[in-house]
Amino acid sequence: MMDPKELIARRVALELRDRTLVNLGIGLPTLVARYVPPGISVAFQSENGIIGLGAPPPHGMEDPNLTDAGGGFISALPGAASFDSATSFALIRGGHLAMTVLGGLQVDAAGRLANWMVPGKLVPGMGGAMDLVTGARRVIVAMQHVARGEPKIVRELTLPPTAARPVSLVVTEMAVIEPTGRGLLLRERAPGVSVEAIVAATGADLLVPEEVPEMPVAPARPGAEPADPG
Amino acid sequence: MHLAISAVDAARLIPDGASLMFGGFMGVGTPERVVDALVARKARGLTIIGNDTARSGIGVGKLIDAGCVARVMASHIGTNPVTQAKMIAGEIAVELIPQGTLAERIRAGGSGLGGILTPTGIGTVVQDGKRVIEVNGRRFLLELPLRADFALLHAHEADYEGNLTYRLTATNFNPLMALAADCVIAEPNEIVPTGAIPPDAVRTPGILVNHLVERPQ
Numbered sequence: 001m002m003d004p005k006e007l008i009a010r011r012v013a014l015e016l017r018d019r020t021l022v023n024l025g026i027g028l029p030t031l032v033a034r035y036v037p038p039g040i041s042v043a044f045q046s047e048n049g050i051i052g053l054g055a056p057p058p059h060g061m062e063d064p065n066l067t068d069a070g071g072g073f074i075s076a077l078p079g080a081a082s083f084d085s086a087t088s089f090a091l092i093r094g095g096h097l098a099m100t101v102l103g104g105l106q107v108d109a110a111g112r113l114a115n116w117m118v119p120g121k122l123v124p125g126m127g128g129a130m131d132l133v134t135g136a137r138r139v140i141v142a143m144q145h146v147a148r149g150e151p152k153i154v155r156e157l158t159l160p161p162t163a164a165r166p167v168s169l170v171v172t173e174m175a176v177i178e179p180t181g182r183g184l185l186l187r188e189r190a191p192g193v194s195v196e197a198i199v200a201a202t203g204a205d206l207l208v209p210e211e212v213p214e215m216p217v218a219p220a221r222p223g224a225e226p227a228d229p230g
Numbered sequence: 231m232h233l234a235i236s237a238v239d240a241a242r243l244i245p246d247g248a249s250l251m252f253g254g255f256m257g258v259g260t261p262e263r264v265v266d267a268l269v270a271r272k273a274r275g276l277t278i279i280g281n282d283t284a285r286s287g288i289g290v291g292k293l294i295d296a297g298c299v300a301r302v303m304a305s306h307i308g309t310n311p312v313t314q315a316k317m318i319a320g321e322i323a324v325e326l327i328p329q330g331t332l333a334e335r336i337r338a339g340g341s342g343l344g345g346i347l348t349p350t351g352i353g354t355v356v357q358d359g360k361r362v363i364e365v366n367g368r369r370f371l372l373e374l375p376l377r378a379d380f381a382l383l384h385a386h387e388a389d390y391e392g393n394l395t396y397r398l399t400a401t402n403f404n405p406l407m408a409l410a411a412d413c414v415i416a417e418p419n420e421i422v423p424t425g426a427i428p429p430d431a432v433r434t435p436g437i438l439v440n441h442l443v444e445r446p447q
Contacts, residue, residue, distance in 0.1 A: 046399070
């Protein structure tokens with residue numbers, strides 16, 4: 001069986017569209033850059049001020065003025081552009097960002113995402129997450145279906161929401177779920193995973209169509225240089 | 231003509247209790263020599279405004295470590311456990327601001343605007359206590375302009391007039407903060423003769439810069 005994170009990343013990669021601007025969050029979403037389908041050219045943004053970030057440079061070639069949003073050294077691809085933080089968030093809020101992929105702590109029946117704090121436990125700050133969820137044309141949540149035995153897809157958020165707006169798609173290692181005006185629609189199931197297992201691992205009601213196809217995934221690219229945008 | 235001052239002199243200009251905007255994103259684009267001088271002079275009670283508090287021992291993280299800071303306004307402190315510990319202990323007050331909102335509040339502060347309207351934060355705790363204004367059927371938060379006593383910038387090059395250039399992702403908040411403080415101190419990697427920077431390459435006009443920090447001798 002495929003590693004759950006790899007499965008999620010390879011399914012999310014199929015949402016990438018040619019010649020669009022994409023922002024990947026830190027953590028699991030970063031893996032998506034490794035599986036950009038052949039024939040598709042995507043520009044990755046890092047919100048600290050660059051479009052066209054590339055893989056980490058060879059050892060000893062790091063530039064202290066060229067990093068990703070996690071502070072890691074990166075390279076820049078030919079055609080890259082750098083800019084200040086107001087421009088970076090104008091791209092995000094102004095409808096210029098086709099898609100963002102973010103991790104999640106919870107998604108509720110209305111499609112709302114919570115991913116920036118756990119009251120009393122973890123208060124890292126929202127960073128750019130609230131702007132990304134508010135402003136990106138499509139918001140994809142890439143997360144594990146269950147955390148410590150508890151469903152992460154719930155009837156109503158118990159954690160503070162990141163934005164009022166519903167996300168566009170939730171991709172887990174079990175299923176692809178689309179928030180709609182009528183509720184959460186089960187669109188696809190992971191290879192070997194039954195609809196019953198998905199329903200049992202989900203804390204909110206799912207709209208289950210008669211036919212739930214198995215999720216396709218982007219091809220693995222062995223040997224491909226991972227363009228890790230942080 | 232600007233007179234370059236030492237980092238130590240720059241730190242002397244900044245009184246305890248001052249509010250400081252710091253350029254930088256995880257320490258990248260932060261004026262480290264001024265930070266070190268503030269730590270050395272044992273500054274106290276500072277308010278620091280910037281994207282994050284980097285990590286312990288890096289960028290403004292050094293100010294947190296050394297107990298120079300009373301208040302932080304930032305979008306993210308998750309990478310600095312010292313900031314979190316001091317926040318929980320009540321030693322540092324932290325106000326978290328969405329990153330894009332922070333950028334625009336600083337831009338507004340430097341641009342003579344009365345605030346900005348942003349959809350970011352609607353329906354979240356960020357909305358608490360703020361005015362919601364509807365424009366063309368869409369709801370926005372009124373976010374107020376932000377200014378500071380000092381802006382502490384990191385630049386790539388400066389010329390003798392204080393014209394500044396920046397490099398790649400070290401740009402971040404620096405050019406925005408250059409407009410939003412009463413006193414602007416820039417720490418460039420290089421100081422080059424006036425005329426060496428082509429006008430199109432200047433990102434911050436020198437007229438905005440009060441002091442340049444000289445390179446270590």
